[in-house]
Every structure is written in C-alpha cells, then in structure tokens.
Amino acid sequence: MKHDVSPDSIPPRGHEAKRASIMDAAGAVFCRESFAGANIDMIAAEAGVSRQTIYNHHGDKEKLFVAIVRDLTERCNAGIFATISTFPDQPKDLEADLIAFAVRMTRNCICSRDGKFLRKLIQTEGERYPELFAEWRELGPGRTWPAIAARFARLAHAGFLDIEDPDVAARQFQALANAELQTTFMLGGTPTDDEVLQSATHGVRTFLRAFAKRQPAADAQKHSALAGA
Amino acid sequence: MKHDVSPDSIPPRGHEAKRASIMDAAGAVFCRESFAGANIDMIAAEAGVSRQTIYNHHGDKEKLFVAIVRDLTERCNAGIFATISTFPDQPKDLEADLIAFAVRMTRNCICSRDGKFLRKLIQTEGERYPELFAEWRELGPGRTWPAIAARFARLAHAGFLDIEDPDVAARQFQALANAELQTTFMLGGTPTDDEVLQSATHGVRTFLRAFAKRQPAADAQKHSALAGA
DNA sequence: GACGAATTAGACAAGAGTGTCTAAATTTAT
DNA sequence: ATAAATTTAGACACTCTTGTCTAATTCGTC
Numbered sequence: 001m002k003h004d005v006s007p008d009s010i011p012p013r014g015h016e017a018k019r020a021s022i023m024d025a026a027g028a029v030f031c032r033e034s035f036a037g038a039n040i041d042m043i044a045a046e047a048g049v050s051r052q053t054i055y056n057h058h059g060d061k062e063k064l065f066v067a068i069v070r071d072l073t074e075r076c077n078a079g080i081f082a083t084i085s086t087f088p089d090q091p092k093d094l095e096a097d098l099i100a101f102a103v104r105m106t107r108n109c110i111c112s113r114d115g116k117f118l119r120k121l122i123q124t125e126g127e128r129y130p131e132l133f134a135e136w137r138e139l140g141p142g143r144t145w146p147a148i149a150a151r152f153a154r155l156a157h158a159g160f161l162d163i164e165d166p167d168v169a170a171r172q173f174q175a176l177a178n179a180e181l182q183t184t185f186m187l188g189g190t191p192t193d194d195e196v197l198q199s200a201t202h203g204v205r206t207f208l209r210a211f212a213k214r215q216p217a218a219d220a221q222k223h224s225a226l227a228g229a
Numbered sequence: 230m231k232h233d234v235s236p237d238s239i240p241p242r243g244h245e246a247k248r249a250s251i252m253d254a255a256g257a258v259f260c261r262e263s264f265a266g267a268n269i270d271m272i273a274a275e276a277g278v279s280r281q282t283i284y285n286h287h288g289d290k291e292k293l294f295v296a297i298v299r300d301l302t303e304r305c306n307a308g309i310f311a312t313i314s315t316f317p318d319q320p321k322d323l324e325a326d327l328i329a330f331a332v333r334m335t336r337n338c339i340c341s342r343d344g345k346f347l348r349k350l351i352q353t354e355g356e357r358y359p360e361l362f363a364e365w366r367e368l369g370p371g372r373t374w375p376a377i378a379a380r381f382a383r384l385a386h387a388g389f390l391d392i393e394d395p396d397v398a399a400r401q402f403q404a405l406a407n408a409e410l411q412t413t414f415m416l417g418g419t420p421t422d423d424e425v426l427q428s429a430t431h432g433v434r435t436f437l438r439a440f441a442k443r444q445p446a447a448d449a450q451k452h453s454a455l456a457g458a
Numbered sequence: 459g460a461c462g463a464a465t466t467a468g469a470c471a472a473g474a475g476t477g478t479c480t481a482a483a484t485t486t487a488t
Numbered sequence: 489a490t491a492a493a494t495t496t497a498g499a500c501a502c503t504c505t506t507g508t509c510t511a512a513t514t515c516g517t518c
Contacts, residue, residue, distance in 0.1 A: 037265030050466045121354045126416040172409045179404035187355040209439035279496045
C-alpha cells in the first residue's frame with residue numbers, strides 16, 4: 001500500500017513530468033495539424049513518450065483534446081489576469097503607461113505560446129465543440145473583458161479619461177493596440193517586438209486622441225485626482 | 230472534332246454547373262471540417278455529384294483545395310473592391326456615411342459566405358501552405374489596404390479628417406468597426422445586423438473623436454473642398 | 459537490492475479514406 | 489437518331505489511424 005501523504009491519491013511524481021510533456025506536445029500538434037490532422041503517434045513522438053502512455057493518461061484522442069483546451073484556457077486566463085493586474089491605475093505618463101500595458105497584453109497573452117495555441121484551436125475547432133467553447137467563452141472573455149473595462153472605468157473616474165461606456169472602450173483599446181497585427185495573426189505568425197510596439201503606440205495614440213480629457217483648461221483637472229487611495 | 234468556337238478548348242456547358250457545384254460544396258466542407266477532416270465523399274454528396282467526377286475535374290484532394298482558395302481569394306477581392314468603391318468621398322453626413330460604409334464592409338466582405346470561408350481556411354491551413362497564402366497576402370490585403378488607405382487620404386486632403394498616416398488610419402478604422410465582433414468571429418459565428426451596426430457605430434464615433442478636424446472654427450473648412458472633381 | 463507501479467515496443471484487428479478502374483447510363487451536340 | 493464525351497455506381501488495392509493487448513523493461517521507493 002502507499003503512504004498517501006497528500007490529500008487525494010496522488011500518483012507518483014514522475015508521472016507529472018510525462019503528463020506535462022504530453023500536454024505540451026498535444027497542444028502543439030493539435031494546433032499545427034488540427035484535430036483531424038493530428039495523430040497520436042505524432043504527439044507521442046513529440047512528447048518523447050510511448051503511444052500507450054497517452055492512452056493510459058487520457059483514454060482517447062477526443063478526451064485528450066478536451067483536456068488540452070481546458071488546460072490552455074486556465075493557463076491563458078491566469079496570464080491575462082496577471083497582466084491586467086499591471087494596468088496603470090495611477091499613471092505618471094498616461095500615454096507611455098498605456099502603451100507599455102498594451103505591449104504586455106499582446107506579448108504575454110496573445111503572442112505567448114499558450115495564447116497562440118488556444119486562439120488557433122478555438123478558431124479551428126470552435127464550431128465542432130460548441131459546449132466546450134461556450135465554457136471557454138464564459139471563463140475567458142466573459143471574465144476578462146469586464147475586468148479590463150473596470151480598470152478603464154477607474155481611470156476615467158480618476159479624471160484621466162473621458163469615457164462613456166467602459167466596456168466599449170476596453171474592446172476598442174484592444175482592437176486599436178493590435179490593429180496592425182491582424183494579417184500576421186491570421187496566418188499564425190508571431191510579430192516582432194518592433195511590430196508589437198509600433199501597433200501599440202499608434203493604437204494608444206489614437207485611443208487617447210479619442211478619450212483623453214478634452215480641455216485641460218488650467219491644471220485644475222490634473223490635480224483633482226480625489227478618487228485615489 | 231469540335232468546333233472550338235471559343236479561344237481555348239472549352240469543355241461542354243453542363244460541366245460548368247457541376248464545376249461550380251463542386252467548388253461550392255468543397256468550400257463549405259473544407260471550411261467546416263478542415264483539410265484533413267474533410268473527405269471527398271462528403272464533398273461529392275454535398276455537391277450532388279459522384280466522387281469520380283471530382284477526381285476528373287481536379288485530380289486530387291490537394292489540387293482541389295488549392296483551387297478553392299484561389300477561387301475564394303478572387304471572389305472576395307472582387308467583393309472588397311466593389312465595396313471600397315462605395316467609400317464616401319464627398320460625405321454629406323460624415324459620421325452616418327462612414328458608419329454605413331463600415332457596415333457594408335463587415336456585411337459584404339467579412340460576414341459573407343465567401344469571406345467567412347476564406348478567413349477560416351487561412352486561419353486553419355495558412356501555416357501548411359505558405360506559398361499559397363503568401364499569394365493571398367499579396368493579392369488580398371496587399372492590394373485592398375492601400376486602396377482603403379487612399380480613400381482616407383483623399384478624405385483628409387479634402388478637409389474632412391485630420392490624419393497623419395492614412396495606412397494606420399485605415400487599419401484602425403477597420404479594427405474599430407469590428408471591435409465588438411471579435412469573439413463572435415473567433416468562434417466562426419455570424420453577428421446579427423444589430424450587432425454589426427452597434428459595433429460600427431461605436432467604432433466610427435471613436436474614430437471621429439480621434440480624427441475629425443479639431444477646430445471647426447468657422448464654416449471656412451467645410452466649404453474648402455477644392456480637392457473634388 | 460527488491461518490490462510494485464508505470465512505461466515501453468511491437469503486433470494486432472477494425473475502420474476509414476484516397477485514388478484507380480470498369481462497365482453501364484446519361485447527357486450534349488451533330 | 490447517332491456518336492462522342494461525361495457522369496455514375498460500385499468494387500478495388502492501398503495506406504493510414506485508432507485503440508487494444510501482451511510481454512519485457514524501466515523507474516521510484518523502501
């Protein structure tokens with residue numbers, strides 16, 4: 001019998017390494033080849049694992065696929081929320097801070113390995129697994145958009161921006177920041193750091209032309225940050 | 230021997246009906262199932278044609294796929310240029326006219342059957358056929374973006390907008406117009422007319438907050454449309 | 459070092475899909 | 489009507505893939 005030191009029957013340690021290796025490889029292969037085009041032997045080879053081990057861990061191809069999507073959704077969500085937490089609530093230089101935030105968002109969440117994989121899987125297989133991707137929609141965009149919108153609302157309330165609808169503004173911010181990367185994303189490519197910075201810079205400038213407080217009049221506005229801590 | 234009335238040996242008339250039927254069905258099936266997931270029997274059934282006929286027309290699955298992508302690219306390009314030609318060069322009501330244009334763009338080019346299919350195929354198989362999709366990139370975005378940018382440049386030159394870089398403005402216009410439809414597009418869905426109008430309206434308003442001529446001062450600007458015909 | 463659990467290679471049956479071939483039926487134009 | 493071209497259904501060989509099974513091996517732990 002086993003010691004069972006941990007709460008729930010946790011299988012040996014080495015397992016987890018294999019498991020992670022399988023998840024990584026399966027994500028990559030499903031992403032590259034699509035569900036139908038991927039085959040278990042490819043995944044096994046890429047994971048450095050025997051085919052049987054994959055069946056031992058996940059049962060069958062479809063269960064494996066579902067596990068991958070759930071895993072990617074979780075990991076991406078974590079990344080997105082981590083990045084949202086770096087939103088400039090008390091910006092020193094509004095433009096520079098928003099550009100930096102936009103770049104972080106694009107690099108860490110959209111261009112990241114997980115981000116790229118999840119996006120591709122959603123685009124490719126979304127229609128085939130309605131309930132799975134409905135789940136993603138709720139847990140992903142359904143939670144992240146309000147969180148981003150709330151940050152913009154705060155920024156507006158603190159007097160830095162002139163926003164009517166924070167939800168719309170949040171989506172437009174993201175759209176503007178990535179406006180010049182669309183074609184690259186379409187083809188599954190990864191933009192260079194320079195391209196990301198360019199697009200973010202142009203996007204944020206336009207965003208601020210639209211939403212920055214209109215008449216700075218005197219400096220009365222600037223110091224009226226009574227919404228602070 | 231045949232009359233050979235037309236320039237190059239044109240096969241019988243009825244062929245074309247079958248050919249078109251095959252293209253339609255193949256586009257739909259490839260889009261729905263991805264290249265690897267699609268099978269010829271499915272396409273044959275959906276086209277109301279025997280499997281052998283498909284092989285007679287196109288040789289093999291891959292050649293058929295390439296033919297589909299080329300066909301869709303051409304048709305979409307035609308649609309995009311047709312829509313671009315309705316760009317409001319001499320707008321009566323700038324906001325209303327740009328909103329209407331944005332809606333046409335989204336409905337006719339992005340939400341259209343061909344647009345949806347082409348987009349999905351590019352996203353799904355783009356990495357697998359680099360040269361084919363490089364071709365698309367040149368003939369598609371490579372030609373349409375400059376065309377749209379040129380229209381915005383004209384509008385700016387005519388005094389309606391305050392734009393520094395028309396290429397950037399064109400991409401941002403498009404990004405803003407579809408900002409609220411991204412999640413729907415991701416999952417392969419088609420937004421309602423209402424959603425399209427909403428997103429376009431919000432997008433154009435933001436676009437104009439950023440790029441409308443700043444100080445309308447008198448009405449001097451409005452009538453200085455000396456860039457006209 | 460010895461035990462039990464997990465992993466491995468390989469063979470295997472079953473099923474599905476591609477692309478070819480044939481002979482019959484259908485269409486099209488003369 | 490007749491002749492040529494095209495389409496069709498079905499059978500076919502071939503390949504690939506899935507998922508299972510077995511026996512040998514390796515790994516982690518005591």
